[in-house]
Amino acid sequence: MKLINFNEFLAFKKMREKMGISKDYKPSFESSEAILRKIKFKEIKIKGLDISIDELYVAADKTLEHKDFPGQKMIVYIRDFIGDYIKDEEKISSFPKFHLSWCTALERMNTSGKYNRYVVSQRNDGIFLLNKTVSGKVIKKDIELELNVCKYCLGNLNYKNYKFSGNFKDEIFNNFNVKDFLNEYNTEIYIEPAHTSLSQPLNEYSEEWSSISYSYKKSKKFICQDCGKNCSKDTKQLHVHHVDGVKSNNSPSNLEIVCVSCHSKKPMHGHMMTNPKFQRYL
DSSP, X not given: OXXXXXXXXXXXXXXXXXXXXXXXXXXXXXXXXXXXXXXXXXXXXXXXXXXXXXXXXXXXXXXXXXXXXXXXXXXXXXXXXXXXXXXXXXXXXXSOOBBSBOOHHHHHHHHTTOGGGEEEEOOOSSEXXXXXXXXXXXXXXXXXXXXXXXXXXXXXXTGGGGGGOGGGHHHHXXXXXXXXXXXXXXXXXXXXXXXXXXXXXXXXXXXXXXXXXXXXHHHTTTBOTTTOOBOTTOGGGEEEEETTSOTTOOOGGGEEEEEHHHHHTSTTOGGGGXXXXXXXXX
């Protein structure tokens, strides 16, 4: 059966005339999926999009692409960072790095179950939006920071012959330009801009976290699951650790009971070693 061409449908034409719409106007009956896809990509271009690992794949040229946008290269970085990173914004080397390929750093994060902390972006001015966290709470959102590219990624891609440049490696690293990279590596024409991290839940503890964590500690008899230490006489030295780094994910399979010492040895928890309130437990 032949479908109606609504642009030529008489009732539709009369309705347009009553509304004062020009006869030359040709409306687009784009699917909702296509519209959502454009919105999603616009957020990737402007701010950044929280993703799960199964949304990315490694392209033939070793770069990262999103399954919904083949040919468009994705830049990956950690959105939420511990407050110490912003004490001196001039010390850019201490900030998290952004990634261009599936490098050894991303592989380590994935192996340790931390990959879901990442966001994809195509913002091309070298500025990234990050959230500052203190004690597991997001206290400031969308901080604009300049980040450095990951050197492992430069080597993995051999970007501008990085692996074999010897003394010129620093020059390639220091002069890296996101816009140049995207212009060179994107194999698809830019789609009219994509989803911001604002559309995703903040990576912070749930309101019921105190009762949830205590109940879970109690269910495990206040014993550290890593070293076996019994902390029932001083429960403050016992923490509940989120395996995937997502503080709102309180599924039992995502929780571990660990003492402060063992907690400080978990990936991305080295800052606990210098925190005064934990010193007596280390």
